[in-house]
Amino acid sequence: MTTARQMRLAGCHDCGLLARLPHEHGHCPRCGGALHFRKPGSLAKTWALLIAAMILYIPANTLPMMITGSIVGTQSDTILSGVVYLWTSGDWPIAALVFFASIMVPLLKMIAILLLLITCQRRSRWAPQQRTRLYRLVEFVGRWSMLDIYVVTILAALVQVQSLASIAAGPAAVAFAIVVVLTMLSAMSFDPRLIWDPVDEEQEIPGETHDANH
Incomplete structure (x- = not known):
C-alpha cells in the first residue's frame, strides 16, 4: 500500500x-x-501541554468553583461539593451536567491523550484504527469542554435574578479554564499520522525484501 x-x-x-x-x-x-x-516536535509539545494540564487539574478540583451567598452566610464549593449542592437542591440535571463536563470529560480526555502519546512513543502497532477514532473523539469533545463554565455563569445570573441568594465563580474556574485550553492545545499539537507510521514501516519491509530478491 x-x-x-x-x-x-x-x-x-x-x-x-x-x-x-x-x-x-x-x-x-x-x-x-x-x-x-509530520508536525515538528509533535510528541514533545503534546507531552508538555498535557503535563501542565494534569498539574492544574488538581487546583481546578480542590479550589472553590462556586461561592454561594445568602442571608444566612457564604458557602464555598469545589466542583464536587457544588455538584452535591446542586443535587440536594433539586437541580439534578444541572448537577449531572456539571459533574460530567467538569470532572469526567477533562479526566477522560487526559487519559486518552496519555494513551495516544505512550503508544506512539513506543511505536506500537496496536489497534491503529481504534486509536485514530479515539483521537477524533477527543478533538470533537474539545469543542464542548467549556460547557461547565457556561453553566456556572448562567446559573449565577439566574440565581441572582430569581432569589435573594447569589452565586459567583471561584478561583477554580480560572484553573479549570486553563486546563480546558491546555487539553485542547495538546490535542491540536498531536499528529495522528504518527499512529500509522509503525504500521506503514512494517508493510514496507516485505516489499523492500521482494524487490531486493529480484
Missing part, C-alpha cells in the same frame, strides 16, 4: 490542501502555510 508520504504528499494544517512536498518541509502553494510530512 502506497502512503501519501511515499508519494511526497502533505496536507496543509491551515487550509487543508494536499500538496506535493519535495523536501521535509515547505510552504502551501495556496495559503502559504507551513507544510510538513
Whole structure:
C-alpha cells in the first residue's frame, strides 16, 4: 500500500490542501502555510501541554468553583461539593451536567491523550484504527469542554435574578479554564499520522525484501 508520504504528499494544517512536498518541509502553494510530512516536535509539545494540564487539574478540583451567598452566610464549593449542592437542591440535571463536563470529560480526555502519546512513543502497532477514532473523539469533545463554565455563569445570573441568594465563580474556574485550553492545545499539537507510521514501516519491509530478491 502506497502512503501519501511515499508519494511526497502533505496536507496543509491551515487550509487543508494536499500538496506535493519535495523536501521535509515547505510552504502551501495556496495559503502559504507551513507544510510538513509530520508536525515538528509533535510528541514533545503534546507531552508538555498535557503535563501542565494534569498539574492544574488538581487546583481546578480542590479550589472553590462556586461561592454561594445568602442571608444566612457564604458557602464555598469545589466542583464536587457544588455538584452535591446542586443535587440536594433539586437541580439534578444541572448537577449531572456539571459533574460530567467538569470532572469526567477533562479526566477522560487526559487519559486518552496519555494513551495516544505512550503508544506512539513506543511505536506500537496496536489497534491503529481504534486509536485514530479515539483521537477524533477527543478533538470533537474539545469543542464542548467549556460547557461547565457556561453553566456556572448562567446559573449565577439566574440565581441572582430569581432569589435573594447569589452565586459567583471561584478561583477554580480560572484553573479549570486553563486546563480546558491546555487539553485542547495538546490535542491540536498531536499528529495522528504518527499512529500509522509503525504500521506503514512494517508493510514496507516485505516489499523492500521482494524487490531486493529480484
